[in-house]
Amino acid sequence: AAVPAGQGGMAAVLGLNDEQIVGVCEAASQAGIVEPANFNAPGQIVIAGEQAGIEKAIELAKEAGAKRALPLAVSGPFHSSLMKAAADTFAADLEGIQWRAPKFPVYHNVGNAPATLEEIPQRLLQQLYSPVNWTGAVPAVRHHAELAVEFGPGKVIAGLNKRIDKSLPVAGTGDLAGLEASMAKIQGAQ
Secondary structure (H helix, E strand, C coil), rough: CCCCCCCCEEEEEEEEHHHHHHHHHHHCCCCEEEEEEEEEEEEEEEEEEEEHHHHHHHHHHCCCCCCCCEECCCCCCCCCCCHHHHHHHHHHHHHHCCCCCCCCCCCCCCCCCCCCCEEEHHHHHHHHHCCCCCHHHHHHHHHHCCEEEEEEECCHHHHHHHHCCCCCEEECCCCHHHHHHHHHHHHHHC
16 A cells, blocks of 8 residues: 555545645645645645644644535545555556557646647556646646536536536436436537
8 A cells, every 4th residue: 555544534625725725735744744636626625645634734724714624534645645656556557558549638637738648657647646636627628528428426527517617518427327318418419
């Protein structure tokens, strides 16, 4: 494991802007590593790091006026520098892969621009230990997409996208009927 069980985690913070979160994390880092991990939507950011840093950041976020700041039930400090060891291990697994040029633009949670063939392996590694910039990704993807498809149950992405760019519709695929409806929308758009 990149981080021993119980020593790293994540927390959601609602109601602070990006700059405030960066400041909170910097101040809380005296207690333990803590960093922004997911810029999900304006005012909705997830932080990740060592437990002591997370706890201090929650306290400081509330003092700074956060509407909510609460730990998440996750097994690790994903999308933080604490995942670098996992990325190093994963790099060995990527070495034997023969990559092919994508047939459509491929975005990762780093870069906010389509990855070139040469960039894809490095971006796969970087996204393990770098923040997810969903707030920046949606407008970037919007240049290439008229419809977003959310795979899996729930409507988390649809909800986030509405807060970022209401002009990009999101089709849900929580079950087979949803997948078929999404495929029909895609085929109708072509």
